[in-house]
Amino acid sequence: MTFVDEHPGCGDESQLQFVSRAFERLGLRDDQRELLLSSFRETQVSIPVKVRTADGESLRTFTGFRVQHNHARGPFKGGLRYHPSVCLGEVRALAQLMTWKTALVDIPFGGAKGGINVDPKSLSLDELEMLSKRFMQKMTPVLGVHEDVMAPDVGTDPQTMAWLMEAYSKAHGYTPGVVTGKPVELGGSPGRLEATGLGVAFVTRVAVESLGWAMKTLKIALQGFGNVGYHAAHALAAMGARIVAVSDSSGGVYAEQGLDIAAAGRYRAHAGTLAGLPGAEPLSNAELLALPCDVLIPAALGHAIDTHNAARVGARLIVEGANMPLTHLADAALRERGVPVVPDIIANAGGVLTSYYEWVQNLQQFPWERGTVLRRLEKRLVRTFHEVRDVSEHHQIDLRTAAYVLAIQRVARALTLRGL
Numbered sequence: 001m002t003f004v005d006e007h008p009g010c011g012d013e014s015q016l017q018f019v020s021r022a023f024e025r026l027g028l029r030d031d032q033r034e035l036l037l038s039s040f041r042e043t044q045v046s047i048p049v050k051v052r053t054a055d056g057e058s059l060r061t062f063t064g065f066r067v068q069h070n071h072a073r074g075p076f077k078g079g080l081r082y083h084p085s086v087c088l089g090e091v092r093a094l095a096q097l098m099t100w101k102t103a104l105v106d107i108p109f110g111g112a113k114g115g116i117n118v119d120p121k122s123l124s125l126d127e128l129e130m131l132s133k134r135f136m137q138k139m140t141p142v143l144g145v146h147e148d149v150m151a152p153d154v155g156t157d158p159q160t161m162a163w164l165m166e167a168y169s170k171a172h173g174y175t176p177g178v179v180t181g182k183p184v185e186l187g188g189s190p191g192r193l194e195a196t197g198l199g200v201a202f203v204t205r206v207a208v209e210s211l212g213w214a215m216k217t218l219k220i221a222l223q224g225f226g227n228v229g230y231h232a233a234h235a236l237a238a239m240g241a242r243i244v245a246v247s248d249s250s251g252g253v254y255a256e257q258g259l260d261i262a263a264a265g266r267y268r269a270h271a272g273t274l275a276g277l278p279g280a281e282p283l284s285n286a287e288l289l290a291l292p293c294d295v296l297i298p299a300a301l302g303h304a305i306d307t308h309n310a311a312r313v314g315a316r317l318i319v320e321g322a323n324m325p326l327t328h329l330a331d332a333a334l335r336e337r338g339v340p341v342v343p344d345i346i347a348n349a350g351g352v353l354t355s356y357y358e359w360v361q362n363l364q365q366f367p368w369e370r371g372t373v374l375r376r377l378e379k380r381l382v383r384t385f386h387e388v389r390d391v392s393e394h395h396q397i398d399l400r401t402a403a404y405v406l407a408i409q410r411v412a413r414a415l416t417l418r419g420l
């Protein structure tokens with residue numbers, strides 16, 4: 001079974017390879033594999049938006065996707081990404097990843113993903129609002145509180161979710177639970193904004209403890225200083241680790257004694273770049289990946305570590321903050337070198353877990369306090385890490401394959417019970 005994609009270079013062979021390793025381990029039949037790999041529904045829409053240009057105004061038509069992979073265990077759930085490279089193959093692979101992620105952390109959701117091939121920085125706020133609301137109007141028939149619930153991802157944020165909720169509520173009446181990651185004033189959950197990064201930090205802590213390392217002795221490098229990277233770095237520094245390097249798309253910065261993450265965040269917000277951060281040396285993204293350190297957290301886009309740079313990775317442990325930051329060949333090369341990898345489906349699952357808590361609060365119209373949300377988040381992630389580690393040790397397999405085995409088993413069981 002291969003992903004067929006009309007956009008060259010846009011499918012995801014790595015995802016298929018990771019899943020196949022778990023299929024082998026589980027001894028699943030070909031017909032079961034085919035069902036588990038198939039999308040339930042793939043929807044593509046055109047979204048025309050009037051944009052301002054140097055000569056006045058023109059019409060641009062964007063393409064939007066929503067891939068709903070599997071809903072055996074509950075409504076489809078997954079983010080919406082705005083990025084120029086968005087294509088059907090990538091959205092399809094990310095939708096499938098969400099199915100395994102929701103199953104692994106054992107919440108009653110399936111998996112989906114959406115995307116629009118747009119550079120959000122090229123549009124004004126008004127144009128982004130129009131784009132988001134038109135996308136929601138066109139997707140409304142396949143979405144719903146008990147059908148499919150969207151959330152922020154790369155290039156989208158709580159404001160985007162507020163526009164989507166407004167567009168859906170226009171047609172169906174006030175429906176906060178149709179999206180998560182909303183502003184707190186509109187039914188968003190306290191803690192949701194920082195939840196993915198915080199979750200990465202919780203998982204990193206339990207992973208390093210299981211290796212017998214102490215947080216306070218650790219040197220950590222992070223690629224990506226957006227929502228996930230910034231909050232992970234901030235939380236890890238608060239836990240006592242030394243964040244020696246961070247980077248974004250414009251390059252990175254390094255400080256042997258450790259960076260002040262809050263100050264770096266303020267500097268980046270003001271200057272629009274990390275370059276020139278006082279007290280830090282410049283560092284390229286390639287140098288960051290090769291930096292000798294204890295933990296490397298790729299928290300930017302997919303496939304940051306591939307066959308070209310995997311051999312140069314200088315860290316002793318990798319924690320995947322981003323979705324699919326390692327290609328399967330890079331993953332194999334690191335396995336060969338004995339560098340453990342904590343996979344994305346557990347490391348960055350804090351976002352979808354807190355989205356679930358937000359959805360529950362919306363259904364009950366009963367908001368929780370931030371402390372309650374974060375305590376539940378940490379407890380569930382630590383429990384999941386232990387479950388994955390136990391499977392890995394029991395079967396002598398890597399953490400990623402163990403995580404997929406657990407997740408796929410749960411989805412396969414749900415399909416069997418439902419008689420699908």
Ligand code: NAD
Pocket residue numbers: 152153154155196223224225226227228229247248249250285299300301302321322323324348349351352
């Ligand atoms: P974001 O848009 O807030 O941040 C992305 C960061 O990556 C930015 O700092 C950007 O400058 C940087 N970046 C982009 N290209 C880069 C490059 N070539 N080299 C170095 N840095 C680069 O996005 P985010 O929400 O932080 O998401 C990051 C990753 O985490 C994505 O893979 C996303 O799918 C995944 N993720 C996000 C969430 C969430 O709740 N936001 C949840 C689960 C997974």
